[in-house]
Amino acid sequence: MSMLARTTLFLLATASLGAADFTGGIQLGPAFPLGDMKTLTDSSTGGQFNLFGLWTIDGGHMIRARLDGTAASGKPQSIPSSAGNLKLNGDVKIDASIGSLGADYLYYINGSRDAGPYFGAGLAAGTAKVSLANTSGNTSTTDYNSSSAVLGLYGGYQFNRHWSAELTFRSAKFKKTIVLTNGTNSASVDFSYSMPAVAVVAGYTF
Secondary structure: OOHHHHHHHHHHHHOOOOHHHEEEEEEEEEEEEOHHHHHHOOOOOEEEEEEEEEEEOOOOEEEEEEEEEEEEEEOOOEEOOOOOOEEOOOOEEEEEEEEEEEEEEEEEOOOOOOOEEEEEEEEEEEEEEEEEEEOOOOOEEEEEEEEEEEEEEEEEEEOOOOEEEEEEEEEEEEEEEEEEEEOOEEEEEEEEEEEEEEEEEEEEEO
């Protein structure tokens, strides 16, 4: 069974919880790429946006379903590949992003999500995407997508029933074989990147 199928079944299972125990919300804030994602975006700051549904179990235990996106862009001088570093000289804008649908387990230390600190972890099915846009001469954009499991780690503070702040860590993997052509010569080149990012998001729960 695929990870997307597992995630869908899990979300359907959580939907069996009582409607009175459910609420939803949004999160938004700056994101800071790490690892290869930082290299691809030339150490640029990006952003993260999350939509979530939250089910209360009991005693501070929560299940959170989420649909999220993390993205950043930059113009690196070079990027790594199986053929060595490819020189770009800042002429190519790269957008690197992670989009996922998954679920998290959260634990509120005070036993309630009314207020106080919490932490959690989750897993999602997602896509790591790298878009290349030539900024010299005729502008053209090429998108490359790679399916990936997305790991999430979280620590936050609930100020009241509606407002919270959260430190998030998301990590995905981009892996793609691309045929590069130079004149009459062509070669298959492997691009394998770690795509972790840390974000600081403000959250509003309805």
